[in-house]
Amino acid sequence: MIWEVPRIVPWSLIIAKRYASTSVIGKQISTPEELREFLSKSSWSTQDLLNLDRTGMKIDKKLMDGLLDLTGLRKSLNDEDQSKLMNSLNDQLQFLDRLHSIDIPKEEEKDLKLTRLVDDASEDGMLDFHKLNSEVDSTKPDFLKGEVEDTWNPISLTKEHDEDYYIVKEGLIKKNKA
């Protein structure tokens, strides 16, 4: 219900796309009455995002332990902290589960060109042979990024080290290396 475009606002000018999710520009709001009408309609409430039908996946202790492992955190929490965390995670997951219900039709997928604000879609920055070679020739190490040899001492940033080496105190288990 709350995902539909409401029918209450009069449209005389519609810029439409082919999909269910359509952004539109409506008729100009020129009179005080039109403004009042606009302001009186509210399309939804954020509390709607919190409705409590727990349909999605639930995190149990085993899964939570697995997640804590993957996140590099301790698993040895006392019972209170454990249930606090688990409840909090489940609440938040519930909140994110909203996304399941939303469908993206196949025809729309190819129009989803930009998933982030980085220039992936245009032909700018496309490398041809000449550009590739000139970029290779022009890359120089930058002193301000610590790229020039013998200009800074990485070990100075840590209190614990074994001469010129960093240390991991409990040793490393080879099987965990990817």
Next chain:
Amino acid sequence: MDEFGMGNSTLNSHFGPTLNPLYQQNEDIVSEYKQETFWAPKADSDLINRDILHSIPNAKEIDKYDEIRYLKPILKSDYTIDSQMRIVGGSSGGAAASVAADLVDFAIGTDTGGSIRLPACYTSTLGFKPSYGRISRWGLISYAQSLDTVGIISKKLDIIEKVFKMLDVYDYGDPTSLAENKRVRDEDNWFADGRKVRIGLPIEFQLENMGSGIKQRWMQLLEKLRQNKLIELYPVSIPSIKYSLPVYYTLVTSEASSNLSRFDGIRYGFRADKYTDTEPEYTVTRSEGFGEEVKRRITLGTFSLSSYGFDSHFMKATKLRSRLINEFNSVFRDRHELIPEESGNDKGVDFIVCPTSVDKPSIVSEYYNTSPVQSYLNDVMTTPISLAGLPTINIPYGKSEGFQLVGQFGYDYKVLKFAAMVSES
């Protein structure tokens, strides 16, 4: 810029809570300020093996160092925050508070989902978030790299403009830095030839649960705009705004979980110095070093990236973000510099305007009782714009209230110019 505090209240930072200067606080919560000093190697070429020193260098070496002093607040062990105190917002709460308290002329912060605009709103200051990628992030601790945007807070618009002009430069070191040829710069007449300025009002920002005070102010503002001869108001619909909160929180927790993986204490920073057979040191370091909110978020992020959540949450959120970007793009009149073939809607609007917050900032004591999810809801007005990376400025309009002026991606100077016009009237 409290990447390790996280959250939109700035109540759980390392040195203690940041309070909102607009509200009464009778008792000082700080018992004293301790002066700390350190000596950093001077910026010359002979920098090999020179450490930062915490005690005064010997007479021979002292010329090679700069002495740097700072004040560290020591909180009272039992301080009380006044019952009327409200949160300052976050996560750049400190930046906003220092501007609001006139300690500085301007401050720099980061805005990932509203973390400059919301505290600016709550402290009634101007908070500008440029288009994503215009100000370099080199040197910034990454929270969510596809969303982090450096922004500026000040009481004066011309200061913001000045500072922005200086920082608006391509940086090769930042892979997301916007290419020079995509930066729309200052044009002489944005609003020439009596062409009306079209302002879009997204109906999806008309929230049922908008605070009544805000609603009133909002109405007043819109009526003023409607009356202005240069401006035309249009309702617009951007349906994806409705689920931008779950999209945002999926993406931001996933990226944070990834970006904070590097903090293990081995190469820099806090190190726990404890470990057991079953718990390697890095897990203890991270569990002790990160605050509760951070730990919650990165664990949630892990879920979204894991095999359980990757397709259903993370990839879905990515696609929905793309859809949102397209939807915003289609209502603007100006061309989107990163989607050139697709844009420039000649029936489109020049700006979008909406309130910055849903309600007044929470009372501090109430905020402590809010669940994380409840607090996320405060970001509903700012997150959609963050996801689309659009240039926005919070313009104060009343105490702890403000509205956002949003322009098309890349049109930062247009936003600033129009903000000046609006502020005057």
Next chain:
Amino acid sequence: MHTLKIGLEIHTQLKTARKLFSLSHNNTSNLLTKPNSQVSFFDVSLPGSQPRLNPQAIVCALKCAIGMNCRVNAVSKFDRKHYFYGDQPLGYQITQRYHAIANDGKVLLTKRYDGLAEDRSIGIEQIQLEQDTGRSLYKLDNGTTDIDFNRSNIPLVEMVTRPDFNDIEQVRAFIKKYTKMLQNYDICTGELETGAIRVDVNVNIDQFQRIELKNIPTTSAIVNAIRYEYKRQCQVVDNGGSIDEVETRGWDGKKTYRLRSKEDSIDYRYMPDPELPAIKLDLEDVMPKLKQSLPMSVEDKMERLIKQYGLKLRDVNILMNDPELLEYYLDLYEEVVTKKGLSNPINWLVHDFLGCLTKSEKEFSRDLFPIREFSGFLELIEDGTLTKQNGKLLMMHLMNNKKDQAVPIRELVESFGMKSVGGDGEELREICRKVIRENEAIVRDIVEKKKRGKMNYLVGMCMRESGGRVDAGAVKKELASELEKWRPLE
């Protein structure tokens, strides 16, 4: 008999001047470098540092794709592979999981170039760019681990084959072929032994799951490990068991052992890197021009040697392993065959010359036996002045006594008394007769008791008598003819 299937995953360090996502120095195999001295802010993941792709790595990866006949993708992207380990400074590795730089290649292993019994086509699944990790050194005495990040962020190409190998010899041939290609295109610094190339192997039998073998340091160890693992898997199945889960195993020199199984396996949570832009290539422009800029492929070089120079595969391989030696041979051939019309000097080079080098414990260099001297030497062999046997001795001498190379070679031969027995064969006849006279018992054995085997003894005696100045073949002939005429003395 169980069917064997093998797949390979090969990680190769690229020979770029600087690292992959930052421009600190790429000093791959040199283990003498001071630890943590070739690291930039990004290599130790200082907060606030950001990655920036080094374009030279793209060029190397493209060359590798060409060498493996892959389809290069116009757009490729980077992903993060998350796991915690002391040598992984970011807590994730930047790699290319979903949109790699090249896919769908093919390598043909053949009788002709790779010495296999039968030709075999190996599919290449993917070629991707990724970061190398730091190095960890476990210290036994106090149970800690030292970490050196010099290697962190060095560019790697990971190449994954399809499981198209069904024989160990194919694997050996492929690794050799791949290494030669990398060296030919100057993409990689070294070999398996230095760690510049690391090979992981997937082995499975019949329809069962694959077992991954990791961290095997040399080609011969790989061969042994596969053999062992095949036997082990067959035993499991023959005893009624089955192999249903992917497992990772290591090799200790004698047997494979479990490193981790499915339960221990890590969820890497691959995530598209939010910061790094995609690589966008104008393939129509880049690929033909890059191909043109490359040297002749290894196989083309080999074909030239086989066809034009009439060489056998074994000799081709020896030359291909040593570019300087190859140059030397080509120059020698030019001098000896093209100019002087003598026969192909390949055997003298590959057997005798190299043999002398080994015996003298010397490294190859052109100055040891300059082309001019070598060719003069070969003339004497060709015209019979020097027997093969004496030639070998002389070559050894000349290589270790450089000043004698200045002496005109015919003189030298004379002065050593090495000049072959020749002319009307009178001297040879005399030698044979003498030997026959002095070895009557043996002769009787041969002629009366038909013990032909003892012929060799007589041949040897003649050679000795002649001071090596006759060819064994000629001796045999003459001896045979003399023995025909022999009658026992009363």
